[in-house]
Amino acid sequence: MTEPSSPLDQQLWDFVYGYDAAYDRAAQQAGLSAAQACLLDQLTGGSSTMGELATALLCDASNVTQLVARLESRGLVTREPDPADRRVKRVSITPAGRREHRAVHRAFAFPAESVDRLTAGEQQLLSRLLAKMRRPGGS
Amino acid sequence: MTEPSSPLDQQLWDFVYGYDAAYDRAAQQAGLSAAQACLLDQLTGGSSTMGELATALLCDASNVTQLVARLESRGLVTREPDPADRRVKRVSITPAGRREHRAVHRAFAFPAESVDRLTAGEQQLLSRLLAKMRRPGGS
DNA sequence: CCAGATTACTTGAGTGGCTCATGGATCCGT
DNA sequence: ACGGATCCATGAGCCACTCAAGTAATCTGG
Numbered sequence: 001m002t003e004p005s006s007p008l009d010q011q012l013w014d015f016v017y018g019y020d021a022a023y024d025r026a027a028q029q030a031g032l033s034a035a036q037a038c039l040l041d042q043l044t045g046g047s048s049t050m051g052e053l054a055t056a057l058l059c060d061a062s063n064v065t066q067l068v069a070r071l072e073s074r075g076l077v078t079r080e081p082d083p084a085d086r087r088v089k090r091v092s093i094t095p096a097g098r099r100e101h102r103a104v105h106r107a108f109a110f111p112a113e114s115v116d117r118l119t120a121g122e123q124q125l126l127s128r129l130l131a132k133m134r135r136p137g138g139s
Numbered sequence: 140m141t142e143p144s145s146p147l148d149q150q151l152w153d154f155v156y157g158y159d160a161a162y163d164r165a166a167q168q169a170g171l172s173a174a175q176a177c178l179l180d181q182l183t184g185g186s187s188t189m190g191e192l193a194t195a196l197l198c199d200a201s202n203v204t205q206l207v208a209r210l211e212s213r214g215l216v217t218r219e220p221d222p223a224d225r226r227v228k229r230v231s232i233t234p235a236g237r238r239e240h241r242a243v244h245r246a247f248a249f250p251a252e253s254v255d256r257l258t259a260g261e262q263q264l265l266s267r268l269l270a271k272m273r274r275p276g277g278s
Numbered sequence: 279c280c281a282g283a284t285t286a287c288t289t290g291a292g293t294g295g296c297t298c299a300t301g302g303a304t305c306c307g308t
Numbered sequence: 309a310c311g312g313a314t315c316c317a318t319g320a321g322c323c324a325c326t327c328a329a330g331t332a333a334t335c336t337g338g
Contacts, residue, residue: 008262009250011269016158018273019151021197035324050287058160063325065288070323087286087333111148114272123147126268129261130150133253134157174295189316202296204317209294226304226315 015114022110030103039067040093040101043077047092076100154253161249169242178206179240182216182232189228215239 005013020034027037035057042048042056050068054061068091071077076097082088093101115123144152159173166176174196181187181195189207193200207230210216215236221227232240254262 006254008254008266008269011266011273012158012250012254015269015273016155019155020159033323051285059324060326061287062289062327066324069288085286085334089287111151115145115147115151117272117274118268122268122271125264127147127150129257129265129268130147130154132261133256134150134154135256172294190314198295199297200316201298201318205295208317224305224315228316
């Protein structure tokens with residue numbers, strides 16, 4: 001009685017599994033963990049505080065401290081006290097960090113490859129379906 | 140020049156992110172890690188050897204040794220030498236393990252909820268798109 | 279203006295997941 | 309029966325993650 005999951009559920013699982021594995025490999029190819037790559041990605045839009053990073057990455061602040069420490073020791077991010085509130089640390093990505101981030105992005109071919117197998121119309125359709133699945137408030 | 144990724148890429152990322160987070164929470168609610176839940180899932184189809192599990196989970200055999208050890212110590216799986224080849228250990232899920240696995244499955248509402256926001260026709264369409272994205276050999 | 283609560287981050291201890299290198303046991307071909 | 313291959317376990321080590329406690333800066337009320 002282990003309800004055998006619909007084929008669609010299985011397809012979703014497989015897709016996510018492949019997506020995750022591909023991201024891991026892409027990050028690792030740049031000498032980063034997936035978590036480190038995610039953190040760098042957060043910073044490409046501008047500097048953040050430690051707390052903002054913790055919120056974005058859905059994890060503890062002390063975890064961010066360590067992630068940033070490792071990235072900082074490799075010169076991929078900088079961590080400076082905010083002049084306006086000296087409790088706050090502003091974390092920014094360095095040019096070297098940006099290079100690593102781009103390397104990960106380039107190596108992460110999975111989504112582009114997947115999407116490229118669809119026609120433009122199918123891509124639009126997929127986008128619509130994803131949007132509808134996401135919304136908690138129905139269509 | 141950090142090519143701003145298409146909206147569809149972002150949607151895929153968000154979907155996978157939500158999927159992963161939901162699975163983690165579902166597993167944790169049953170006192171399991173995601174890796175442990177995946178391992179149990181592999182065993183619901185019948186017993187496996189350590190090596191088969193390592194292949195299925197895309198990880199090192201020694202990692203499986205530890206995962207199985209923890210699950211075994213909690214009575215969720217058993218590990219017995221294969222009578223035909225005593226190098227091989229056959230890992231099987233116990234009734235208690237099956238209960239935990241079902242608990243995770245029940246708590247993992249994300250895919251069902253997402254898919255349920257689509258009509259039957261849309262679900263079929265999504266299935267077709269996923270299949271087409273997966274295939275390395277084009278349509 | 280200043281004591282106390284609050285905020286933002288760090289530190290330390292502990293758990294797990296993961297890998298690599300190594301080792302022991304078993305199996306198989308010659 | 310010997311030697312190589314196979315399957316798994318063990319140990320060391322890294323990283324991600326969490327929780328509890330600590331420090332420093334800021335805010336707040338009397």
